[in-house]
Amino acid sequence: MKKRIVLLPGDGIGREVIYSTKVILNVIAKRFHYTFEFIEMPIGGEAIDQYNIPLPEVTLEACQTADAVLLGAVGGPKWDSLPAPIRPEKGLLEIRKKLGLFANLRPVKSFSALLHASPLKEKFIKDSDLLIVRELTGGLYFGKPSERRNNDKAVVDTLYYERYEMERIVEKAFQFARSRKKHLTSVDKANVLESSKMWREIVKEKSKAYPDVTVEHMYVDAASMKLITNPSSFDVIVTENMFGDILSDEASVLTGSLGMLPSASIRSDSFGLYEPVHGSAPDIAGKGIANPLGMILSAALMLRFSFGLEMEATIIEKAVNHTLLDGYHTPDLHIENGRIVSTDELVARIAD
Amino acid sequence: MKKRIVLLPGDGIGREVIYSTKVILNVIAKRFHYTFEFIEMPIGGEAIDQYNIPLPEVTLEACQTADAVLLGAVGGPKWDSLPAPIRPEKGLLEIRKKLGLFANLRPVKSFSALLHASPLKEKFIKDSDLLIVRELTGGLYFGKPSERRNNDKAVVDTLYYERYEMERIVEKAFQFARSRKKHLTSVDKANVLESSKMWREIVKEKSKAYPDVTVEHMYVDAASMKLITNPSSFDVIVTENMFGDILSDEASVLTGSLGMLPSASIRSDSFGLYEPVHGSAPDIAGKGIANPLGMILSAALMLRFSFGLEMEATIIEKAVNHTLLDGYHTPDLHIENGRIVSTDELVARIAD
Numbered sequence A, B: 001m002k003k004r005i006v007l008l009p010g011d012g013i014g015r016e017v018i019y020s021t022k023v024i025l026n027v028i029a030k031r032f033h034y035t036f037e038f039i040e041m042p043i044g045g046e047a048i049d050q051y052n053i054p055l056p057e058v059t060l061e062a063c064q065t066a067d068a069v070l071l072g073a074v075g076g077p078k079w080d081s082l083p084a085p086i087r088p089e090k091g092l093l094e095i096r097k098k099l100g101l102f103a104n105l106r107p108v109k110s111f112s113a114l115l116h117a118s119p120l121k122e123k124f125i126k127d128s129d130l131l132i133v134r135e136l137t138g139g140l141y142f143g144k145p146s147e148r149r150n151n152d153k154a155v156v157d158t159l160y161y162e163r164y165e166m167e168r169i170v171e172k173a174f175q176f177a178r179s180r181k182k183h184l185t186s187v188d189k190a191n192v193l194e195s196s197k198m199w200r201e202i203v204k205e206k207s208k209a210y211p212d213v214t215v216e217h218m219y220v221d222a223a224s225m226k227l228i229t230n231p232s233s234f235d236v237i238v239t240e241n242m243f244g245d246i247l248s249d250e251a252s253v254l255t256g257s258l259g260m261l262p263s264a265s266i267r268s269d270s271f272g273l274y275e276p277v278h279g280s281a282p283d284i285a286g287k288g289i290a291n292p293l294g295m296i297l298s299a300a301l302m303l304r305f306s307f308g309l310e311m312e313a314t315i316i317e318k319a320v321n322h323t324l325l326d327g328y329h330t331p332d333l334h335i336e337n338g339r340i341v342s343t344d345e346l347v348a349r350i351a352d
């Protein structure tokens, strides 16, 4: 098997965590006789420095002909004062939209070696294992008009969805629920928004094809509470773009190990973009102490979702888990009687 | 001093907590020689049963001529299957809009007697004392169009704000920050929404008149994380309607004492509507075990914000605190070596 993987290191610690991940993927390739071809391209601040735009045409083209994309992180103080259309984050929004990556997957699972770092009491967080499926290419993020009115006296943004956009994300979520604990929580604000009413109708329609999946409808405000008071009551959560942005970030801090969380942005074929949940952390960039686990676990998701390599994905996940249980970790984490090591040393342990 | 107070018991435990609160207000009136005139009116499910709409004209008129309104809670399974325009919650949205109550205030403070009930570890939650100022009459909640398009093939909701709506809420928030710890966090999504960009500009403009207040801008996704990882870093948070809905509910579960939290919805004059954060809890309604503290503390906010009775407000807050420290509480709470009492007995203790 041969796969073309575009690497988008981006900014800050993005570069370090991407290189760490390449090491691990090369181990997998060698061991199982796959060929992974890596093509490195600029995005975000790095691209702005070279091309004056956060997502250059060359980068987009490389992604379009690849089997999957690994993205490090974008952004940093250097580009913070640029006008919005050429800010690093714009590169993220554009690449999602242009590659049609409509489903953002954010698994949140507590690591037993790190439970003590959770802001939640152990009885609240333990056994949590949830997956947030966020719609990624519609809603308030892209709806038009989005403009000032009447000489800056008013302003409007538009929450716009096409029915097929809701249908395809809901469908995906049902499929994930079926492959997990068969419980789907659909989050909306149907007591206020017309778009949420349509969303709820679609979930009800689609649920007929998944009689084995239990469906629950929850308002977004209630969901933001229950994520804290009872995170282990969730299995798969599906919601629209803006609600998903807020809830998936809220969920990401529950386990106390943000630096470890992976994410995937996929579409209906097997192509996908994989990135850690953490940001570019410019303050620690280049020091060799970045935590590469979120990126490495994102690569595991790539093996699973884009290449169908379930066993190889699991091997990476287990290796990460064992390394933590053995006490090795970067300085952002704390493990009782553990040992702080550099990014490279941690990667070497996992590769082992 | 004479004040007309409209009581809107609403549904479920709304009635019990309103009557409890009346008892306490009568004690204050007697002790300090004020006259509180109470006028009871229907809202929510109760109003639907009587008038077929959740906010009858008579109720609205009574509120318009009153000095303040106390609201219990609305909603319940009985009315859950009604079409949206005559659902109990619609009464809430309408009364806010029609009375021009543009600022929703949600103070969140941890009670030392109840810290153990927080889902957060003590070191995360202790010393938290924040106030969320939510815009209540604009944004996605009321923007037009909000409709299906193209034969149900698409749907649109509109996030619309007038500049003056943003200005007045930001102004209010600065005033509260000035009277507290002089720290204001403005929450938006300025990396995506045009309305958030205008919001941020207005906050920057207004901040010039409050050089003593430190201003911080935060994206809504980041705020949803920081509320959990570092709630005590916040003082006053100001945000638009939908973000405020989500964040204030998220914040309300941090202390582990949702049943105790008050809220106020105010405008530029002294008029206001006060209600507990909890819902109508139909499962325990009529059993004499409802926790009246959220409603009683809401009445304290009424004394403070609408009637300028700071001392009397503080007396109620202290009485509640002492009663809890003495160990008395309703069955929804748990206090080590405490004593579970009925709603009436708890009220009697506080009145004492």
Ligand SMILES: CC(C)[C@H](C(=O)O)[C@@H](O)C(=O)O
Residues within 6 Å of the ligand: A089, A092, A093, A245, B191, B192, B221
């Ligand atoms: C950078 C920003 C535009 C982006 C979003 O809101 O989608 C980010 O918060 C994310 O969730 O990936």
Ligand SMILES: CC(C)[C@H](C(=O)O)[C@@H](O)C(=O)O
Residues within 6 Å of the ligand: A191, A192, A221, B089, B092, B093, B245
């Ligand atoms: C009932 C609902 C419409 C309402 C809102 O979203 O404003 C409620 O959640 C609240 O926060 O008071």
